[in-house]
Amino acid sequence: MDRFKIAVIGAGDMGGNHVRGWISAGHHVVSVTDTDKIRADKLALRYNVGAVYGDYKEAIDDPQVDIVSVCLPLVLHAPVTVYAAGRGKHIFCEKPLASSREAAEDMQRAVELAGVRFGIGFQRNFSEGVGLVRQWADEGRFGSPLVFSSDLMQEVRPKIAMHDARGNQGPVVDACCHYFLMWQTVFGSKPKKVYASGRILGKDRPEIAHFEELAVDTAVITVEYESGDIGTMNVSWGLAKKSPIRGRPDRIYGPKGGAEGPFNSFGRSTVSFELYEGSSTATVTVEQPDLFSKQFTIFAEAVREGKPAPVGFRQGLDMLRLSHAVLESAKTGNIVHLD
Numbered sequence: 615m616d617r618f619k620i621a622v623i624g625a626g627d628m629g630g631n632h633v634r635g636w637i638s639a640g641h642h643v644v645s646v647t648d649t650d651k652i653r654a655d656k657l658a659l660r661y662n663v664g665a666v667y668g669d670y671k672e673a674i675d676d677p678q679v680d681i682v683s684v685c686l687p688l689v690l691h692a693p694v695t696v697y698a699a700g701r702g703k704h705i706f707c708e709k710p711l712a713s714s715r716e717a718a719e720d721m722q723r724a725v726e727l728a729g730v731r732f733g734i735g736f737q738r739n740f741s742e743g744v745g746l747v748r749q750w751a752d753e754g755r756f757g758s759p760l761v762f763s764s765d766l767m768q769e770v771r772p773k774i775a776m777h778d779a780r781g782n783q784g785p786v787v788d789a790c791c792h793y794f795l796m797w798q799t800v801f802g803s804k805p806k807k808v809y810a811s812g813r814i815l816g817k818d819r820p821e822i823a824h825f826e827e828l829a830v831d832t833a834v835i836t837v838e839y840e841s842g843d844i845g846t847m848n849v850s851w852g853l854a855k856k857s858p859i860r861g862r863p864d865r866i867y868g869p870k871g872g873a874e875g876p877f878n879s880f881g882r883s884t885v886s887f888e889l890y891e892g893s894s895t896a897t898v899t900v901e902q903p904d905l906f907s908k909q910f911t912i913f914a915e916a917v918r919e920g921k922p923a924p925v926g927f928r929q930g931l932d933m934l935r936l937s938h939a940v941l942e943s944a945k946t947g948n949i950v951h952l953d
């Protein structure tokens with residue numbers, strides 16, 4: 615097996631997961647970069663990484679680097695990807711793909727011109743739960759059409775940049791993409807139309823008052839698919855501090871049965887789901903591998919074999935388009951057609 619040399623850019627929450635995931639997938643993390651030197655030093659020390667940079671260009675310019683792993687705020691995904699592609703490096707970038715369709719197209723153009731591989735961090739879609747529920751749906755255990763209901767509830771994020779409409783763009787862009795990809799995977803179909811309502815529950819919170827424009831932090835979303843299936847989601851990052859309100863487990867149902875559970879969860883080694891068929895109930899418990907290690911193993915194989923990464927621009931662009939359609943519907947009150 616080729617052991618690739620990785621530069622991880624961004625030493626925050628995802629930076630830590632990437633360093634650990636690349637190492638556990640058998641690769642060599644050669645540097646960590648962050649403008650926050652203390653953070654970068656701490657992460658490098660923890661995993662015995664040899665070099666620390668403050669400037670991503672220096673890290674990417676290192677001739678030994680094969681793959682650049684991007685764990686930065688959304689607005690930086692495009693410039694760092696374009697720079698890395700220009701230096702002939704393969705890129706693995708965290709989701710969401712980019713802050714706009716134009717920025718995403720710049721990234722794709724640079725990657726295609728350089729002939730490098732590009733992967734995106736939808737690790738949650740590799741979870742055992744998504745695989746199982748897709749299999750059950752394919753086997754016709756639930757019948758058709760299907761309704762997939764997801765729920766995500768959190769207090770106003772301590773990582774306040776998530777609430778900046780010009781930064782990470784709130785949960786509709788930053789978090790719902792995981793659920794939209796899960797629905798698309800399980801339905802095996804593309805979204806046809808979207809309607810949504812949005813609010814800013816955290817609008818009076820002083821810690822985010824300085825942002826010029828606050829992102830929608832709460833939405834009720836309905837997506838209809840070409841297959842006739844429906845995805846529906848309640849999402850909020852606007853709850854009170856320490857609120858005990860929690861998101862409910864995912865639920866999928868059709869005329870013959872359904873299932874419930876945290877299908878695309880990560881960070882747990884075992885996960886349980888309820889499977890309902892007719893009037894019967896069964897609990898299904900599965901072991902879950904480290905999803906970061908799994909996604910990097912799959913991406914490294916694509917790099918090694920010179921083939922497109924199985925999860926890349928196509929999924930990134932689809933999710934971005936759907937998230938932006940949700941925001942447009944919430945803003946205008948109109949149904950947004952995606953075909």
Ligand SMILES: NC(=O)c1ccc[n+]([C@@H]2O[C@H](COP(=O)([O-])OP(=O)(O)OC[C@H]3O[C@@H](n4cnc5c(N)ncnc54)[C@H](O)[C@@H]3O)[C@@H](O)[C@H]2O)c1
Pocket residue numbers: 623624625626627628629647648649650653668669670685686687688690708709710735736737738773782788
């Ligand atoms: N796949 C997932 O499940 C998942 C989960 C959380 C976050 N994310 C995504 O990962 C990305 C990063 O999120 P995070 O939670 O790690 O954020 P974070 O704020 O914890 O970390 C980002 C880091 O980037 C650094 N940084 C900012 N500007 C920089 C620059 N110019 N050069 C170098 N470093 C710079 C910051 O100092 C910070 O340490 C986002 O796109 C987010 O949506 C993905």
